[in-house]
Amino acid sequence: MARVRVPSLVVSFPTTAAAMACEECCGRRGLPGRMIPLPGEVSAGCGLAWKASPGDRDALATALADDGVPVEAMTVVELLEFVR
Amino acid sequence: MIYLDNAATTLHKPQEVVDAVVAAMGSLGNAGRGASAGALDAGRVIWHCREAVARLLGCPRADHVCFSANSTAALNAALSGLIGPDGRVVTTVLEHNSVLRPLARLADERGVTVEYAPADAHGFLDMGALERLVTPGTRAVVVTHASNVTGNLVDVARVARVAHTAGALCVVDASQTAGAVPIDMDAMGLDVVCFTGHKGLMGPQGTGGMVVAEGVDVRPWAEGGTGVHSFDRRQPLEWPTRMEAGTSNAHGLAGLAAGVGFIEKNGGPAAVGAREHTLARRLYEGVRDVPGVTVYGGWGTDPGRCGNIVALNVGELGSGEVADALAEGWGIACRAGAHCAPLMHRALGTERRGIVRLSTSWFTTEDEVDAAAGAVRAIAEG
Secondary structure: EEEEEEEEEEOOOOOOOHHHHHHHHHHHHHHEEEEEOOOOOOOOOEEEEEEEEEEHHHHHHHHHOOOOOOOOEEEEEEEEEEEO | EEEOOOOOOOOHHHHHHHHHHHHHHHHOOOOOOOOOOHHHHHHHHHHHHHHHHHHHHOOOHHHHHEEEEOOHHHHHHHHHOOOOOEEEEEEEEEOOHHHHHHHHHHHHHOOOEEEEEEOOOOOOEHHHHHHOOOOOOOOOOOOOOOOOOOEEEEEHHHHHHHHHHHHOOEEEEOOOOOOOOOHHHHHHHOOOOEEEEOOOOOOOOEEEEEEEOOOOOOOOOOOOOOOOOOOOOOOOOOOOHHHHHHHHHHHHHHHHHHHHHHHOOOHHHHHHHHHHHHHHHHHHHHHHHHHHEEEEOOOOOOOHHHOOEEEEOOOOOOHHHHHHHHHHHOOOOOOOOOOOOOOHHHHHOOOOOOEEEEOOOOOHHHHHHHHHHHHHHHHHHO
């Protein structure tokens, strides 16, 4: 297994409830991504974040705004991925 | 056993509620504490429950549904978080101690002035008196949606209009009505609705909460772990985190969501409440002409504003004696005493002897209420 760092879009939230609303929104609309622990590069502390590809940014921003899901930040960071 | 104490808790739950709790107990982690599968599943369950409660109570914002252990905890948090030093509050004599005692504490500790709107002879809120009490400068009008002693309903939409005209907030205790009486807090103009999960919503004990309209600022009651913003010195102010310090009762909320689903599947609160009301009315009609039986509340004057409770006494017997006779002689579970509502009993003149409260649920049958009416008759004739 190889470790690589991949540029990723990280959506952070003010609350766990907002994170769950994001997941529900993306699932309903068929938008890609998954929930991850909030990376330290984005914010200290703990919490959940939605991880997607940087190219999904506009679609995510539109969908979350349409559904009224509070977003703290959208940040592109290099996240570790394991490649078999 | 014939269970007629549903105003205390609905003992008989939908099987879906039991199944949901059991499944949750075997699968959920701690919501918002990491991104493990179990933690995410817990977060999903709680979010699903927020959406269900928001839908049922007419709140456009699911994230403004804040869960707590019960209605009492929600009312304490709401009242403490809304009413500052030297504030003025109007409430009613219909209230439960879950409203009366937090307000008494605010009076003692913050110099809050509390006024009490009276009831009429049948236990209905005197709306004219309430309107006169709600004057400019009043911070909040705190009112139950239904008396837990008589079941008499309160027109909370009208109370909200009165409150807003004076610039006050309207805080509603929906402990006796959520799930059994339609509530659309957006359309009715309610600012805060506090509810419990284990009565009309048919969920587990240990669930409840408050639903808060957008723009209403309830300051946090408890502070602690939230799973977010761990380096902030104080409780975050975002909804619903501001009102939810500590681990949530995800297992219970799984059951609460199932309870709401059961209500929706069976036609919603109007249909469920109508069934409970019809059964209570059948019980009332079975006892109203029994010599020596006194029935309290509005059944004789305005049954359309009655809920699922028949409150009565028999002759000169104490309410505890009658409840004990019903239990020992007929296996009927009900509730005697003061029901944690001292001002309502004072208004009805039943402080000393209390009242026998019989209350129906979706699962009550006509045979059961007929048996209860027969038992009351037998005790009265004995």
